[in-house]
Amino acid sequence: MSALLRVEDLTKSYGRQRGCTDVSFELWPGEVLAIVGESGSGKTTLLNCCAGRLEPTGGKVLYETRHKGLIDIHDMSEPERRFLMRTDWAFVHQNPRDGLRMNVSAGANVGERLMAVGARNYGNIREAALDWLSRTEVDPDRIDDLPTTFSGGMQQRLQIARNLVSGPRLVFMDEPTGGLDVSVQARLLDMLRDLVDRLGLSAVVVTHDLAVARMLSTRLMVMQQGRVVETGLTDRVLDDPQHAYTQLLVSSVLQP
């Protein structure tokens, strides 16, 4: 078995500003990797570079494609990359409005990826949309409603349905539970963990919430000022933090 995603010495700078510096890691099939760190530590920059949404300044992002083996996604042609992004990959934004088409119905949102890769049978598209709405616990009766009429939690679940409908192998999530209240967050996490488990997805999850990392991920990467300061199994890092910053981070969590 080989790694699904291999990142080598990834660096991204915005002029003199450093986004992330010399990050390397491997993601294995079925593994969920969480990236934690404070605001401005380069988590989202790293995620965007890995997901092909930002051009890195240096380093490589290699992805194990289904047919051509390990390829640097930034060397791919744009049509190839676009195709990959809407079939093999998924990207869940923190704000569902960034990931959804707000002016078309929930069903069309879920069906878009299918239509983009050539599905031309309305009945089948609708069936898939209904199936995914129920799998993400959105009431199937709302299939023809606009996402603007949905609550925040429903919008986020709809965004997840829209992403998973194409059967991706790798999911990128940027603060998937940000901006949701704790009970909705808990339900969403439960659902995500279940889906990731059942579909055998690999995922890279960016979060600043250590509880989310604990719940979803198998491995954890701690970032500070654009560098990875500690990495290891999630339980090990959270229960026995080695780096001073990780210790600070873990001890800063409020207990109700």
Add this chain to the structure above:
Amino acid sequence: MRDDTIPGEAAPAPESGYNFAYLDEGAKRMIRRAILKAVAVPGYQVPFASREMPMPYGWGTGGIQVTASILKPEDTLKVIDQGSDDTTNAVSIRRFFAKTAGVATTEKTEEADIIQTRHRIPEKPLSEDQIIVLQVPIPEPLRWLEPREVETRRMHALSDYGVMHVKLYEDISRHGRITTSYDYPVMVNGRHIMAPSPTPKFDNPKMGDMPALQLFGAGREKRIYAIPPHTEVKSLDFEDHPFSIQTWEEPCALCGAEGVFMDEVILDDEGDSMFVCSDSDFCQRRRDAGHTGPAAEGGEI
């Protein structure tokens, strides 16, 4: 005022002080280059330096510029507005070219060398030596779903058109069928998705494999695109909701024609109406040939 634009008659000498067909030769050459490029890449929207024309945007400034640059002194011009030869837009454009170019004008489809039209293709099939020029308000078929020009251009470049079906999906999910009835998106030559200007979808099948050259001009949006003769044009659809054109239950009230595009004409304020051919030349010629419809037989008209 002297009406010097009676169709079918050769117009008198053009007004002095204008270059032939209003535009200067440099501008016409620029537009012809855009047209050549458009013909070379069927369905691709070629940007061009649209000129100010002596009429407002929305009155066909794009179509007029295209017509002006392909017009020759010996050509005969026909102008249609919503199928009709005698509505405001058609009359003013016909008068414009009669005055500035001195070309002959006609209402008869087969006599015309160039047909400039707003939103209809004549019922009578066009031939290889004719050119049809369509006026386009919004040339970008993806605009409804993607407001960013940079992004729509990239979508065209990469043939990334999945989103177009999202619009049709929305139609079916809301109304049970595809309700888009005009400006119905088409795939040209298997490569570019194109807005056929707001022609009714009834005319979409005519665009495919048409012997005449079809040119599209959008003046405000500064785009020209084309369908060369005998090019494949396919209306988008779903397997289980195939493309279909409008049909009418009754024949034309005046000429009895069936299977043509009809306008509903309100007759009084008691809900009475009749359906007549939208193509006024087609209807008139049928009546001249002795065909009559229900209203004409009843002696009401």
